Amino acid sequence: MTHAAYIYPAYAVAVIATLALVIHAFTSMRRAERAAAEQRDRRA
Amino acid sequence: MFRLLLARDLALARGRAGAAALPVVFFLLVAVTFPFALGPDARVLAKVGAGVVWVAALLAALLPIPTLFEADRADGTLDQYAARAIPAEIVAAARWMAHWIAFAVPLLVAAPLAALLFGLSAPAIARLELALLLGTPGLASLAVVAAALTTGAREGGMLAGLLVFPLGVPLLIFGAGAAGGSGAGAFKLLGAATLILVAMGPFAAGAGIRAARG
Protein backbone atom coordinates (compact mmCIF):
# COMPACT_ATOMS: atom_id res chain seq x y z
CA MET A 1 0.00 0.00 0.00
CA THR A 2 1.40 3.38 -0.92
CA HIS A 3 1.35 6.18 1.67
CA ALA A 4 0.84 3.66 4.47
CA ALA A 5 2.74 6.01 6.77
CA TYR A 6 -0.16 8.46 6.48
CA ILE A 7 -3.12 6.10 6.12
CA TYR A 8 -2.50 4.02 9.23
CA PRO A 9 -1.97 7.03 11.54
CA ALA A 10 -5.15 8.63 10.17
CA TYR A 11 -7.17 5.49 10.89
CA ALA A 12 -5.48 5.15 14.27
CA VAL A 13 -6.34 8.73 15.25
CA ALA A 14 -9.99 8.26 14.29
CA VAL A 15 -10.32 4.86 15.97
CA ILE A 16 -8.51 5.83 19.17
CA ALA A 17 -10.43 9.09 19.54
CA THR A 18 -13.79 7.41 18.92
CA LEU A 19 -13.01 4.51 21.25
CA ALA A 20 -11.80 6.92 23.93
CA LEU A 21 -15.09 8.83 23.69
CA VAL A 22 -17.19 5.66 23.79
CA ILE A 23 -15.25 4.04 26.66
CA HIS A 24 -15.20 7.23 28.73
CA ALA A 25 -18.94 7.73 28.23
CA PHE A 26 -19.65 4.07 28.97
CA THR A 27 -17.63 3.91 32.20
CA SER A 28 -18.91 7.23 33.52
CA MET A 29 -22.49 6.15 32.76
CA ARG A 30 -21.96 2.82 34.54
CA ARG A 31 -20.32 4.46 37.53
CA ALA A 32 -22.98 7.16 37.89
CA GLU A 33 -25.93 4.80 37.47
CA ARG A 34 -24.44 2.34 39.92
CA ALA A 35 -23.91 5.11 42.47
CA ALA A 36 -27.52 6.22 42.02
CA ALA A 37 -28.80 2.66 42.48
CA GLU A 38 -26.66 2.07 45.58
CA GLN A 39 -27.84 5.32 47.12
CA ARG A 40 -31.46 4.36 46.51
CA ASP A 41 -30.96 0.88 47.99
CA ARG A 42 -29.22 2.29 51.05
CA ARG A 43 -32.19 4.49 51.81
CA ALA A 44 -34.81 1.84 51.21
CA MET B 1 -33.78 55.56 28.88
CA PHE B 2 -31.23 54.54 26.26
CA ARG B 3 -29.81 58.05 26.27
CA LEU B 4 -29.60 58.15 30.07
CA LEU B 5 -27.77 54.84 30.18
CA LEU B 6 -25.45 55.93 27.39
CA ALA B 7 -24.66 59.20 29.19
CA ARG B 8 -23.87 57.27 32.38
CA ASP B 9 -21.60 54.80 30.59
CA LEU B 10 -19.80 57.58 28.76
CA ALA B 11 -19.34 59.59 31.96
CA LEU B 12 -17.83 56.50 33.58
CA ALA B 13 -15.53 56.03 30.61
CA ARG B 14 -14.43 59.67 30.86
CA GLY B 15 -13.72 59.17 34.55
CA ARG B 16 -11.35 56.38 33.66
CA ALA B 17 -9.72 58.30 30.83
CA GLY B 18 -6.32 56.78 31.59
CA ALA B 19 -7.67 53.26 31.40
CA ALA B 20 -9.71 54.12 28.33
CA ALA B 21 -6.58 55.20 26.48
CA LEU B 22 -4.95 51.83 27.11
CA PRO B 23 -6.61 49.91 24.27
CA VAL B 24 -5.40 52.52 21.77
CA VAL B 25 -1.87 52.44 23.17
CA PHE B 26 -2.06 48.66 22.98
CA PHE B 27 -3.30 48.89 19.40
CA LEU B 28 -0.30 51.02 18.41
CA LEU B 29 2.08 48.73 20.28
CA VAL B 30 0.84 45.65 18.44
CA ALA B 31 1.09 47.46 15.12
CA VAL B 32 4.63 48.64 15.93
CA THR B 33 5.69 45.13 16.99
CA PHE B 34 5.10 43.61 13.56
CA PRO B 35 7.89 45.41 11.65
CA PHE B 36 10.40 44.13 14.21
CA ALA B 37 9.24 40.59 13.51
CA LEU B 38 8.84 40.94 9.75
CA GLY B 39 11.87 43.05 8.96
CA PRO B 40 12.05 46.60 7.64
CA ASP B 41 11.43 45.76 3.95
CA ALA B 42 9.09 48.54 2.83
CA ARG B 43 7.35 46.41 0.17
CA VAL B 44 6.54 43.63 2.64
CA LEU B 45 5.28 46.11 5.22
CA ALA B 46 3.10 47.96 2.72
CA LYS B 47 1.61 44.63 1.64
CA VAL B 48 0.74 43.38 5.13
CA GLY B 49 -0.02 46.78 6.68
CA ALA B 50 -3.80 46.77 6.35
CA GLY B 51 -4.07 43.23 7.71
CA VAL B 52 -1.80 44.00 10.65
CA VAL B 53 -3.85 47.06 11.57
CA TRP B 54 -6.99 44.90 11.54
CA VAL B 55 -5.42 42.26 13.77
CA ALA B 56 -4.26 45.01 16.13
CA ALA B 57 -7.79 46.45 16.19
CA LEU B 58 -9.25 43.02 17.00
CA LEU B 59 -6.77 42.55 19.86
CA ALA B 60 -7.45 46.06 21.14
CA ALA B 61 -11.18 45.33 21.15
CA LEU B 62 -10.54 42.28 23.34
CA LEU B 63 -8.62 44.22 25.97
CA PRO B 64 -11.47 46.08 27.73
CA ILE B 65 -13.87 43.11 27.73
CA PRO B 66 -13.31 42.04 31.37
CA THR B 67 -14.23 45.55 32.57
CA LEU B 68 -17.36 46.04 30.45
CA PHE B 69 -19.93 44.48 32.80
CA GLU B 70 -17.95 43.20 35.76
CA ALA B 71 -18.20 46.28 38.00
CA ASP B 72 -21.92 46.69 37.31
CA ARG B 73 -22.56 43.06 38.17
CA ALA B 74 -20.44 43.11 41.32
CA ASP B 75 -21.95 46.27 42.81
CA GLY B 76 -25.52 45.36 41.94
CA THR B 77 -26.12 47.95 39.25
CA LEU B 78 -27.39 45.25 36.91
CA ASP B 79 -29.84 44.14 39.59
CA GLN B 80 -30.96 47.75 40.01
CA TYR B 81 -31.65 48.00 36.28
CA ALA B 82 -33.66 44.79 36.47
CA ALA B 83 -35.57 46.00 39.52
CA ARG B 84 -36.55 49.11 37.60
CA ALA B 85 -37.73 46.93 34.73
CA ILE B 86 -35.17 48.32 32.31
CA PRO B 87 -34.84 45.68 29.59
CA ALA B 88 -31.41 44.04 29.56
CA GLU B 89 -31.37 44.54 25.79
CA ILE B 90 -31.46 48.33 26.24
CA VAL B 91 -28.67 48.14 28.81
CA ALA B 92 -26.62 46.08 26.36
CA ALA B 93 -27.32 48.42 23.44
CA ALA B 94 -26.26 51.47 25.48
CA ARG B 95 -23.12 49.68 26.59
CA TRP B 96 -22.36 48.80 22.97
CA MET B 97 -22.71 52.42 21.86
CA ALA B 98 -20.58 53.67 24.76
CA HIS B 99 -17.95 51.01 24.10
CA TRP B 100 -17.80 51.91 20.43
CA ILE B 101 -17.36 55.61 21.19
CA ALA B 102 -14.75 54.94 23.88
CA PHE B 103 -12.74 52.40 21.94
CA ALA B 104 -13.30 52.88 18.22
CA VAL B 105 -13.15 56.66 17.93
CA PRO B 106 -9.63 56.93 19.40
CA LEU B 107 -8.68 53.92 17.32
CA LEU B 108 -9.85 55.63 14.15
CA VAL B 109 -7.62 58.57 15.07
CA ALA B 110 -4.64 56.32 15.78
CA ALA B 111 -5.06 54.07 12.74
CA PRO B 112 -3.54 56.48 10.16
CA LEU B 113 -0.52 56.77 12.43
CA ALA B 114 -0.07 53.01 12.43
CA ALA B 115 -0.70 52.95 8.68
CA LEU B 116 2.03 55.52 8.12
CA LEU B 117 4.50 53.30 9.97
CA PHE B 118 3.76 50.63 7.38
CA GLY B 119 4.18 53.08 4.53
CA LEU B 120 0.61 52.82 3.30
CA SER B 121 -0.35 55.28 0.54
CA ALA B 122 -2.95 57.99 1.07
CA PRO B 123 -5.75 56.14 -0.78
CA ALA B 124 -4.88 52.96 1.13
CA ILE B 125 -5.14 54.86 4.42
CA ALA B 126 -8.51 56.27 3.36
CA ARG B 127 -9.72 52.74 2.53
CA LEU B 128 -8.45 51.49 5.88
CA GLU B 129 -10.23 54.26 7.76
CA LEU B 130 -13.50 53.57 5.95
CA ALA B 131 -13.15 49.83 6.59
CA LEU B 132 -12.47 50.42 10.28
CA LEU B 133 -15.42 52.79 10.46
CA LEU B 134 -17.65 50.10 8.98
CA GLY B 135 -16.18 47.19 10.92
CA THR B 136 -15.59 48.50 14.45
CA PRO B 137 -19.31 48.66 15.36
CA GLY B 138 -19.48 44.93 14.69
CA LEU B 139 -16.28 44.38 16.67
CA ALA B 140 -17.70 46.40 19.58
CA SER B 141 -20.93 44.37 19.43
CA LEU B 142 -18.97 41.11 19.62
CA ALA B 143 -16.98 42.49 22.55
CA VAL B 144 -20.18 43.40 24.44
CA VAL B 145 -21.67 39.94 23.79
CA ALA B 146 -18.48 38.22 24.95
CA ALA B 147 -18.33 40.48 28.01
CA ALA B 148 -21.94 39.72 28.97
CA LEU B 149 -21.41 35.98 28.56
CA THR B 150 -18.16 35.84 30.53
CA THR B 151 -19.00 38.25 33.37
CA GLY B 152 -18.21 36.50 36.61
CA ALA B 153 -16.42 33.62 34.89
CA ARG B 154 -13.11 32.23 36.04
CA GLU B 155 -10.43 33.63 33.72
CA GLY B 156 -13.06 35.58 31.83
CA GLY B 157 -10.57 37.58 29.79
CA MET B 158 -8.92 34.60 28.17
CA LEU B 159 -12.29 32.99 27.62
CA ALA B 160 -13.58 36.12 25.89
CA GLY B 161 -10.73 35.87 23.40
CA LEU B 162 -11.77 32.34 22.57
CA LEU B 163 -15.36 33.47 22.01
CA VAL B 164 -14.55 36.50 19.88
CA PHE B 165 -12.00 34.86 17.58
CA PRO B 166 -14.28 32.52 15.55
CA LEU B 167 -17.13 35.03 15.41
CA GLY B 168 -14.76 37.82 14.39
CA VAL B 169 -13.38 35.92 11.39
CA PRO B 170 -15.80 37.47 8.84
CA LEU B 171 -15.04 41.00 10.09
CA LEU B 172 -11.33 40.36 9.84
CA ILE B 173 -11.59 38.85 6.34
CA PHE B 174 -13.89 41.48 4.87
CA GLY B 175 -12.26 44.31 6.80
CA ALA B 176 -8.72 43.49 5.76
CA GLY B 177 -9.97 42.72 2.25
CA ALA B 178 -11.72 46.07 1.97
CA ALA B 179 -8.70 47.92 3.36
CA GLY B 180 -6.41 45.96 1.07
CA GLY B 181 -8.25 47.11 -2.02
CA SER B 182 -10.51 44.18 -2.92
CA GLY B 183 -13.08 46.55 -4.32
CA ALA B 184 -16.51 47.84 -3.35
CA GLY B 185 -17.84 44.33 -2.79
CA ALA B 186 -15.66 43.89 0.27
CA PHE B 187 -17.06 47.09 1.81
CA LYS B 188 -20.61 45.92 1.22
CA LEU B 189 -19.88 42.51 2.74
CA LEU B 190 -18.13 44.14 5.69
CA GLY B 191 -21.15 46.37 6.23
CA ALA B 192 -23.47 43.38 6.04
CA ALA B 193 -21.41 41.38 8.53
CA THR B 194 -21.35 44.34 10.91
CA LEU B 195 -25.09 44.87 10.49
CA ILE B 196 -25.85 41.28 11.47
CA LEU B 197 -23.56 41.43 14.50
CA VAL B 198 -24.99 44.76 15.62
CA ALA B 199 -28.57 43.55 15.15
CA MET B 200 -27.91 40.38 17.08
CA GLY B 201 -25.63 41.83 19.75
CA PRO B 202 -28.11 43.46 22.14
CA PHE B 203 -30.32 40.38 22.25
CA ALA B 204 -27.45 37.95 22.85
CA ALA B 205 -25.81 40.29 25.36
CA GLY B 206 -29.17 40.98 27.02
CA ALA B 207 -29.78 37.25 27.46
CA GLY B 208 -26.24 37.00 28.82
CA ILE B 209 -26.90 39.77 31.36
CA ARG B 210 -30.05 38.01 32.54
CA ALA B 211 -28.12 34.76 32.90
CA ALA B 212 -25.41 36.59 34.86
CA ARG B 213 -27.98 37.91 37.31
CA GLY B 214 -29.13 34.31 37.85
Next chain:
Amino acid sequence: MAAKPTEGEGPGALGTQYRLGSDPHIYVTKHMHRFANPARFLRIAGVATPLTLWPGLAITALGLAWGLFYAPPDYLQGDSARIMDVHVPAAILAELGYAGLAVAAAVGLVWKHPLAEVAARALAPVGAVFAAVCLITGSLWGQPTWGTWWVWDARLTSMLVLFFLYLGVIALSNAFDEPGRGAKSAAILAIVGAINLPIIKYSVDWWNTLHQGASITLTGSTIAPALLWPLGISALGFSLLFAATVLMRMRAEIAQTRVRARARRMAEAFA
Protein backbone atom coordinates in the same frame (compact mmCIF):
# COMPACT_ATOMS: atom_id res chain seq x y z
CA MET C 1 -44.06 20.75 56.61
CA ALA C 2 -46.62 20.98 53.89
CA ALA C 3 -44.91 19.36 50.95
CA LYS C 4 -42.07 16.93 51.35
CA PRO C 5 -39.67 17.03 48.46
CA THR C 6 -40.61 14.38 45.95
CA GLU C 7 -38.25 11.47 45.57
CA GLY C 8 -35.98 10.82 42.67
CA GLU C 9 -37.88 9.41 39.75
CA GLY C 10 -40.18 12.29 38.81
CA PRO C 11 -39.35 15.43 36.88
CA GLY C 12 -38.19 16.99 40.13
CA ALA C 13 -35.06 14.91 40.10
CA LEU C 14 -33.66 16.97 37.29
CA GLY C 15 -35.44 20.31 37.47
CA THR C 16 -34.16 23.21 39.51
CA GLN C 17 -35.79 23.29 42.88
CA TYR C 18 -36.69 26.51 44.57
CA ARG C 19 -37.34 27.25 48.14
CA LEU C 20 -40.60 29.07 48.94
CA GLY C 21 -40.75 31.23 52.03
CA SER C 22 -38.84 30.32 55.15
CA ASP C 23 -39.83 26.69 55.50
CA PRO C 24 -36.91 24.77 53.98
CA HIS C 25 -39.08 21.70 53.38
CA ILE C 26 -41.40 23.30 50.88
CA TYR C 27 -40.03 22.96 47.42
CA VAL C 28 -41.59 23.73 44.12
CA THR C 29 -40.28 22.16 41.03
CA LYS C 30 -39.92 24.67 38.28
CA HIS C 31 -39.65 22.40 35.32
CA MET C 32 -42.88 20.49 35.08
CA HIS C 33 -42.68 20.03 31.37
CA ARG C 34 -44.25 16.84 30.12
CA PHE C 35 -41.37 15.90 27.87
CA ALA C 36 -38.81 16.91 30.43
CA ASN C 37 -39.54 13.76 32.34
CA PRO C 38 -36.17 12.04 32.68
CA ALA C 39 -37.89 8.75 33.54
CA ARG C 40 -39.36 8.64 30.07
CA PHE C 41 -36.06 9.67 28.51
CA LEU C 42 -34.22 7.05 30.53
CA ARG C 43 -36.67 4.37 29.36
CA ILE C 44 -36.06 5.29 25.74
CA ALA C 45 -32.32 5.72 26.24
CA GLY C 46 -32.10 2.37 27.99
CA VAL C 47 -33.37 0.72 24.80
CA ALA C 48 -31.50 2.99 22.40
CA THR C 49 -28.05 2.76 24.00
CA PRO C 50 -27.35 -0.93 23.25
CA LEU C 51 -29.09 -0.58 19.88
CA THR C 52 -26.64 2.14 18.83
CA LEU C 53 -23.52 1.08 20.73
CA TRP C 54 -22.96 -2.53 19.66
CA PRO C 55 -24.08 -2.27 16.02
CA GLY C 56 -22.11 0.99 15.87
CA LEU C 57 -18.91 -0.77 16.91
CA ALA C 58 -19.51 -3.67 14.50
CA ILE C 59 -20.49 -1.51 11.52
CA THR C 60 -17.60 0.91 12.06
CA ALA C 61 -15.15 -2.02 12.22
CA LEU C 62 -16.66 -3.45 9.02
CA GLY C 63 -16.55 -0.12 7.18
CA LEU C 64 -12.98 0.66 8.21
CA ALA C 65 -11.69 -2.84 7.39
CA TRP C 66 -13.40 -2.63 4.00
CA GLY C 67 -11.97 0.79 3.30
CA LEU C 68 -8.50 -0.13 4.52
CA PHE C 69 -8.01 -3.58 2.99
CA TYR C 70 -10.66 -4.50 0.40
CA ALA C 71 -11.54 -1.31 -1.44
CA PRO C 72 -9.48 -0.69 -4.56
CA PRO C 73 -7.12 2.31 -4.54
CA ASP C 74 -8.44 5.50 -6.10
CA TYR C 75 -7.23 5.85 -9.68
CA LEU C 76 -6.22 9.46 -9.10
CA GLN C 77 -4.95 9.60 -5.52
CA GLY C 78 -3.91 6.00 -4.99
CA ASP C 79 -4.21 4.55 -1.51
CA SER C 80 -4.29 7.83 0.34
CA ALA C 81 -7.96 8.24 -0.65
CA ARG C 82 -8.68 5.53 1.95
CA ILE C 83 -8.33 8.26 4.57
CA MET C 84 -11.66 9.54 3.25
CA ASP C 85 -13.44 6.78 5.16
CA VAL C 86 -12.50 8.31 8.51
CA HIS C 87 -12.17 11.94 7.43
CA VAL C 88 -15.56 12.48 5.81
CA PRO C 89 -17.69 10.89 8.57
CA ALA C 90 -15.82 12.98 11.14
CA ALA C 91 -16.51 16.14 9.13
CA ILE C 92 -20.21 15.34 8.70
CA LEU C 93 -20.66 14.48 12.37
CA ALA C 94 -18.80 17.58 13.55
CA GLU C 95 -21.17 19.78 11.51
CA LEU C 96 -24.36 17.86 12.32
CA GLY C 97 -23.25 17.81 15.94
CA TYR C 98 -23.07 21.60 15.97
CA ALA C 99 -26.53 21.84 14.43
CA GLY C 100 -27.81 19.50 17.15
CA LEU C 101 -26.01 21.55 19.79
CA ALA C 102 -27.64 24.76 18.55
CA VAL C 103 -31.11 23.17 18.51
CA ALA C 104 -30.62 21.76 22.02
CA ALA C 105 -29.37 25.15 23.20
CA ALA C 106 -32.40 26.94 21.74
CA VAL C 107 -34.84 24.45 23.25
CA GLY C 108 -33.09 24.74 26.60
CA LEU C 109 -33.17 28.54 26.54
CA VAL C 110 -36.68 29.08 25.22
CA TRP C 111 -38.61 26.27 26.92
CA LYS C 112 -36.28 25.85 29.90
CA HIS C 113 -36.19 22.20 29.03
CA PRO C 114 -33.68 20.57 31.42
CA LEU C 115 -33.08 17.57 29.16
CA ALA C 116 -32.05 19.94 26.37
CA GLU C 117 -29.39 21.43 28.65
CA VAL C 118 -28.13 17.96 29.44
CA ALA C 119 -28.11 17.11 25.74
CA ALA C 120 -26.17 20.25 24.84
CA ARG C 121 -23.56 19.57 27.50
CA ALA C 122 -23.26 15.96 26.35
CA LEU C 123 -23.00 16.90 22.67
CA ALA C 124 -20.39 19.64 22.68
CA PRO C 125 -17.24 17.67 23.63
CA VAL C 126 -18.18 14.81 21.28
CA GLY C 127 -18.58 17.22 18.37
CA ALA C 128 -15.30 18.91 19.25
CA VAL C 129 -13.45 15.59 19.21
CA PHE C 130 -14.90 14.76 15.79
CA ALA C 131 -13.88 18.19 14.48
CA ALA C 132 -10.36 17.56 15.77
CA VAL C 133 -10.32 14.11 14.14
CA CYS C 134 -11.46 15.69 10.89
CA LEU C 135 -8.65 18.26 11.05
CA ILE C 136 -5.94 15.73 11.95
CA THR C 137 -6.97 13.14 9.35
CA GLY C 138 -7.34 15.89 6.77
CA SER C 139 -3.80 17.00 7.55
CA LEU C 140 -2.56 13.41 7.18
CA TRP C 141 -4.40 13.23 3.87
CA GLY C 142 -3.01 16.53 2.68
CA GLN C 143 0.65 15.66 3.15
CA PRO C 144 0.81 12.79 0.59
CA THR C 145 -1.71 14.34 -1.85
CA TRP C 146 -0.79 18.01 -1.78
CA GLY C 147 2.66 17.78 -0.26
CA THR C 148 1.75 19.94 2.74
CA TRP C 149 0.22 19.40 6.18
CA TRP C 150 -2.05 22.37 6.02
CA VAL C 151 -3.62 24.46 3.28
CA TRP C 152 -5.72 27.51 3.89
CA ASP C 153 -8.44 25.90 1.88
CA ALA C 154 -11.95 27.19 2.51
CA ARG C 155 -13.24 23.93 3.92
CA LEU C 156 -10.24 23.33 6.18
CA THR C 157 -10.45 26.86 7.49
CA SER C 158 -14.19 26.58 8.17
CA MET C 159 -13.64 23.37 10.10
CA LEU C 160 -10.90 25.03 12.13
CA VAL C 161 -13.25 27.88 13.02
CA LEU C 162 -15.98 25.38 13.91
CA PHE C 163 -13.50 23.60 16.19
CA PHE C 164 -12.79 26.88 18.00
CA LEU C 165 -16.53 27.55 18.33
CA TYR C 166 -16.89 24.15 20.00
CA LEU C 167 -14.01 24.95 22.34
CA GLY C 168 -15.65 28.26 23.25
CA VAL C 169 -18.96 26.58 24.07
CA ILE C 170 -17.25 23.92 26.19
CA ALA C 171 -15.02 26.41 28.01
CA LEU C 172 -17.94 28.73 28.71
CA SER C 173 -20.14 25.97 30.08
CA ASN C 174 -17.39 25.03 32.56
CA ALA C 175 -16.32 28.55 33.50
CA PHE C 176 -18.76 29.33 36.28
CA ASP C 177 -19.03 28.26 39.88
CA GLU C 178 -22.76 28.80 40.17
CA PRO C 179 -24.72 25.95 38.56
CA GLY C 180 -26.93 26.74 35.60
CA ARG C 181 -25.07 29.88 34.57
CA GLY C 182 -22.57 28.03 32.39
CA ALA C 183 -25.29 26.09 30.59
CA LYS C 184 -27.22 29.29 29.83
CA SER C 185 -24.19 31.27 28.64
CA ALA C 186 -22.95 28.36 26.54
CA ALA C 187 -26.42 28.01 25.00
CA ILE C 188 -26.46 31.69 24.01
CA LEU C 189 -23.00 31.34 22.47
CA ALA C 190 -24.02 28.19 20.60
CA ILE C 191 -27.01 30.00 19.07
CA VAL C 192 -24.94 33.09 18.17
CA GLY C 193 -22.41 30.77 16.58
CA ALA C 194 -25.09 28.94 14.60
CA ILE C 195 -26.41 32.24 13.21
CA ASN C 196 -22.89 33.32 12.31
CA LEU C 197 -21.73 30.03 10.86
CA PRO C 198 -23.13 30.64 7.34
CA ILE C 199 -21.51 34.10 7.32
CA ILE C 200 -18.20 32.65 8.52
CA LYS C 201 -18.35 29.98 5.80
CA TYR C 202 -19.20 32.55 3.15
CA SER C 203 -16.42 34.88 4.29
CA VAL C 204 -13.88 32.06 4.25
CA ASP C 205 -14.99 31.03 0.74
CA TRP C 206 -14.71 34.63 -0.43
CA TRP C 207 -11.30 35.03 1.16
CA ASN C 208 -10.09 31.76 -0.31
CA THR C 209 -11.07 32.58 -3.89
CA LEU C 210 -9.49 36.00 -3.38
CA HIS C 211 -6.17 34.49 -2.36
CA GLN C 212 -6.30 31.31 -4.43
CA GLY C 213 -2.69 31.11 -5.56
CA ALA C 214 -1.63 27.49 -5.61
CA SER C 215 -3.26 24.88 -7.81
CA ILE C 216 -4.63 23.04 -4.82
CA THR C 217 -8.36 22.57 -4.60
CA LEU C 218 -10.37 20.01 -2.74
CA THR C 219 -12.87 19.38 -5.50
CA GLY C 220 -11.64 16.21 -7.10
CA SER C 221 -13.01 13.30 -9.04
CA THR C 222 -16.48 12.01 -8.36
CA ILE C 223 -16.23 9.04 -6.09
CA ALA C 224 -16.35 5.59 -7.67
CA PRO C 225 -19.07 3.25 -6.31
CA ALA C 226 -16.46 0.79 -5.10
CA LEU C 227 -15.16 3.51 -2.78
CA LEU C 228 -18.61 4.78 -1.87
CA TRP C 229 -19.67 1.59 -0.11
CA PRO C 230 -16.99 1.57 2.62
CA LEU C 231 -17.50 5.32 3.05
CA GLY C 232 -21.25 4.93 3.57
CA ILE C 233 -20.82 2.02 5.95
CA SER C 234 -18.20 3.72 8.10
CA ALA C 235 -20.28 6.93 8.11
CA LEU C 236 -23.24 4.92 9.43
CA GLY C 237 -21.03 3.23 12.01
CA PHE C 238 -19.52 6.48 13.28
CA SER C 239 -22.98 8.07 13.42
CA LEU C 240 -24.27 5.23 15.59
CA LEU C 241 -21.26 5.55 17.89
CA PHE C 242 -21.80 9.32 18.06
CA ALA C 243 -25.41 8.76 19.10
CA ALA C 244 -24.44 6.08 21.62
CA THR C 245 -21.80 8.32 23.19
CA VAL C 246 -24.19 11.24 23.53
CA LEU C 247 -26.88 9.00 25.05
CA MET C 248 -24.44 7.51 27.54
CA ARG C 249 -23.08 10.92 28.51
CA MET C 250 -26.65 12.15 29.07
CA ARG C 251 -27.48 9.12 31.21
CA ALA C 252 -24.32 9.66 33.25
CA GLU C 253 -25.17 13.29 33.89
CA ILE C 254 -28.78 12.54 34.84
CA ALA C 255 -27.61 9.90 37.32
CA GLN C 256 -25.01 12.27 38.77
CA THR C 257 -27.59 15.04 39.16
CA ARG C 258 -29.91 12.60 40.89
CA VAL C 259 -27.21 11.45 43.33
CA ARG C 260 -26.33 15.04 44.19
CA ALA C 261 -29.97 16.05 44.67
CA ARG C 262 -30.66 13.09 46.96
CA ALA C 263 -27.50 13.69 48.98
CA ARG C 264 -28.51 17.31 49.47
CA ARG C 265 -32.00 16.37 50.58
CA MET C 266 -30.68 13.77 53.00
CA ALA C 267 -28.24 16.26 54.46
CA GLU C 268 -31.05 18.76 54.95
CA ALA C 269 -33.35 16.13 56.46
CA PHE C 270 -30.73 15.18 59.05
CA ALA C 271 -29.68 18.72 59.80
